[in-house]
Amino acid sequence: MTGEFNYYKILGVDPQATTDTIRQAFAELRAGFPQEMRDAAVNPAYRRLLNAYEVLNNPERRATYDSLLVETALPALSIDSLSSRDQIGLTESVQRIYLLVDVRAPEQEVKAVLPLNLCLVIDRSTSMQGTRLSCVKSAVELIADRLTAEDIISVVTFSDRAEVVLPAAHLDSKAHLAGQVRRIEASGGTEIYQGLSAAVKEMRKLPLKEYTNHLILLTDGHTYGDVDECLQLAQQVSRQGIGFSAFGIGSEWNDEFLDRLVASSGGQSGFIESPTQIVDFLQQRITGLGAIYAQNLRLLPDFPKSIRVQYGFKIVPFAQPLDLDNSTIQLGDLEGRSPLSFLLEVDIEQQPVETRINIPLLFTADIPSQGMQERTFRHHHRIYVLADAAKVEPPPSLVKAVRMLNMYRMNEKVWEEVEAGRLDVAATRMRRLTTRLLEAGETQLAHEAQSEMGRLAQAGTMSLEGRKRLKYGTRALVNQTITLDHDD
Amino acid sequence: MIKCSDCGASQPEGTLFCSECGGFLLESTKKTTTVLPFSQFAERPPPPPLAGTELEPSSEVRRLIFVIPASRRRFTLELDKEIRVGRADPKSDVVPELDLTQDNGLEKGVSRFHATIMASSRGIVLIDLGSTNGTVLNSYRLPAKQPYPLQSGDEVRFGDVLVHLFFNNT
Numbered sequence: 001m002t003g004e005f006n007y008y009k010i011l012g013v014d015p016q017a018t019t020d021t022i023r024q025a026f027a028e029l030r031a032g033f034p035q036e037m038r039d040a041a042v043n044p045a046y047r048r049l050l051n052a053y054e055v056l057n058n059p060e061r062r063a064t065y066d067s068l069l070v071e072t073a074l075p076a077l078s079i080d081s082l083s084s085r086d087q088i089g090l091t092e093s094v095q096r097i098y099l100l101v102d103v104r105a106p107e108q109e110v111k112a113v114l115p116l117n118l119c120l121v122i123d124r125s126t127s128m129q130g131t132r133l134s135c136v137k138s139a140v141e142l143i144a145d146r147l148t149a150e151d152i153i154s155v156v157t158f159s160d161r162a163e164v165v166l167p168a169a170h171l172d173s174k175a176h177l178a179g180q181v182r183r184i185e186a187s188g189g190t191e192i193y194q195g196l197s198a199a200v201k202e203m204r205k206l207p208l209k210e211y212t213n214h215l216i217l218l219t220d221g222h223t224y225g226d227v228d229e230c231l232q233l234a235q236q237v238s239r240q241g242i243g244f245s246a247f248g249i250g251s252e253w254n255d256e257f258l259d260r261l262v263a264s265s266g267g268q269s270g271f272i273e274s275p276t277q278i279v280d281f282l283q284q285r286i287t288g289l290g291a292i293y294a295q296n297l298r299l300l301p302d303f304p305k306s307i308r309v310q311y312g313f314k315i316v317p318f319a320q321p322l323d324l325d326n327s328t329i330q331l332g333d334l335e336g337r338s339p340l341s342f343l344l345e346v347d348i349e350q351q352p353v354e355t356r357i358n359i360p361l362l363f364t365a366d367i368p369s370q371g372m373q374e375r376t377f378r379h380h381h382r383i384y385v386l387a388d389a390a391k392v393e394p395p396p397s398l399v400k401a402v403r404m405l406n407m408y409r410m411n412e413k414v415w416e417e418v419e420a421g422r423l424d425v426a427a428t429r430m431r432r433l434t435t436r437l438l439e440a441g442e443t444q445l446a447h448e449a450q451s452e453m454g455r456l457a458q459a460g461t462m463s464l465e466g467r468k469r470l471k472y473g474t475r476a477l478v479n480q481t482i483t484l485d486h487d488d
Numbered sequence: 489m490i491k492c493s494d495c496g497a498s499q500p501e502g503t504l505f506c507s508e509c510g511g512f513l514l515e516s517t518k519k520t521t522t523v524l525p526f527s528q529f530a531e532r533p534p535p536p537p538l539a540g541t542e543l544e545p546s547s548e549v550r551r552l553i554f555v556i557p558a559s560r561r562r563f564t565l566e567l568d569k570e571i572r573v574g575r576a577d578p579k580s581d582v583v584p585e586l587d588l589t590q591d592n593g594l595e596k597g598v599s600r601f602h603a604t605i606m607a608s609s610r611g612i613v614l615i616d617l618g619s620t621n622g623t624v625l626n627s628y629r630l631p632a633k634q635p636y637p638l639q640s641g642d643e644v645r646f647g648d649v650l651v652h653l654f655f656n657n658t
Contacts, residue, residue, distance in 0.1 A: 403505055
């Protein structure tokens with residue numbers, strides 16, 4: 001839509017302007033027309049002004065106009081989708097399709113990112129003593145090199161209680177940060193909520209809207225008795241624009257808890273097996289955070305009744321299962337230089353007659369560089385139900401992603417069986433997974449699976465390390481698959 | 489609904505991979521043992537097999553060393569009753585003692601139940617189980633289901649996977 005015909009531009013007001021502002025703007029502009037020029041029938045300039053005012057001054061017409069404006073404006077997000085089948089036959093039974101969706105910043109729009117408001121929440125319970133804590137310390141010091149002058153950093157430690165080691169502020173002196181961090185000593189228990197709530201308090205000292213706000217939790221243990229409080233807090237602050245990432249060190253931490261903790265903001269959870277990897281994990285995460293184009297990207301599951309989304313998984317920029325239980329599916333942040341891709345497993349109810357099915361993909365996102373808050377973006381994926389549907393091979397990239405994802409899900413099922421006490425079923429599932437991993441050429445994970453299978457058969461349980469290696473190992477496989485090919 | 493041909497689990501139509509065993513469910517690319525071109529080559533006729541009547545099962549436990557040059561795998565298996573050779577089969581969950589999945593068994597034409605190695609009163613014998621691409625012992629293609637004596641140092645080809653076999657000739 002060109003400026004000449006954009007009603008907001010004609011009146012010279014912001015798209016978010018109030019009715020009063022619009023009236024005032026109209027009055028001023030109208031005053032610029034001498035009495036004899038105020039004839040809409042002969043003066044096109046005056047007609048345009050009058051049209052613009054009539055539409056924008058009427059809330060109903062304005063809303064309609066706004067929705068059209070969004071659709072016709074140059075999209076601030078480019079959305080693409082690919083399905084395992086675009087045609088399905090007439091059937092008596094449920095049909096399953098896989099949808100790979102790719103969201104990215106439009107070309108040339110990768111600029112003007114917000115500064116970071118970063119808080120590191122560090123577990124300093126007794127078990128962190130030694131290599132773990134010293135690796136965390138050096139990682140924090142190294143992070144300082146990745147921050148720009150506008151970025152804000154705070155550091156909070158916790159055991160049974162929280163302590164603000166570095167209050168939220170610009171990083172003036174790296175030596176000061178290093179000095180503060182070096183003084184952290186390990187002792188006490190693990191109460192994650194204490195750390196999170198102190199961290200959120202620090203982060204809120206700044207106007208959240210002006211920053212990319214992210215909290216990174218590093219822990220090596222289970223939290224006691226405050227799981228629900230932690231999850232509630234995460235959910236609550238994710239709505240205010242604070243994202244969560246959580247990394248578990250060693251093997252004693254609760255992976256299900258960390259997965260759920262980051263789910264409400266679409267953040268990342270990860271397994272740091274050896275303390276020396278802490279630096280890599282943190283630097284990678286921060287590099288991603290420093291280039292965020294759109295925040296708070298959400299998919300509104302506004303699907304027709306005949307469609308059920310069974311499973312969702314984010315593949316790029318990192319592999320993470322999506323939480324489908326909420327009213328919106330939280331996808332997290334979109335990095336400017338990388339697309340955000342996710343996979344949906346969709347079941348379509350039986351279709352006895354030929355038809356076209358629209359799968360609406362309705363997103364909302366904040367795009368700070370364009371002053372957009374909770375802006376809506378639409379995309380449709382169409383599936384045709386035909387009597388003689390063409391049999392087309394699914395795209396290889398999608399097959400690969402589904403294959404890897406299936407191995408991750410097979411591994412999750414093993415654990416479900418273990419928890420339910422069905423050890424023989426668990427062992428059988430693990431054996432099958434071993435075979436599939438071997439077929440995929442993932443010999444290291446296959447060996448891991450094989451030895452866990454032995455443990456299941458002999459000791460009746462899995463090792464904590466093995467369980468996490470398999471979980472995060474198979475999860476990472478999904479991330480290694482390729483995404484949609486773009487024309488560029 | 490469609491049925492997984494590997495494990496028999498039911499899945500909605502259009503599912504790509506079996507949720508139970510991970511098998512690929514699209515018919516066009518079913519995983520059956522590939523028929524390799526060399527299967528058609530005529531080779532020298534093998535010497536006669538041992539007669540079945542001469543075979544008494546032996547209770548003596550033997551240690552066999554297998555070396556697979558292509559994948560640089562080397563390992564020792566105990567020959568108690570038999571050592572089955574093949575590829576792990578998700579359908580029946582049977583994993584043969586000598587599992588060649590890792591050695592690209594599928595691409596190299598190893599059947600799931602390819603051959604078996606048994607201890608008998610006449611020494612260690614090798615029996616091809618009617619595999620798709622056959623078993624070749626020191627360049628002789630073995631007829632199916634006939635026992636052939638093995639010597640330490642023998643070269644056996646299951647499909648296109650070459651295995652060297654060593655044991656103490658007692």
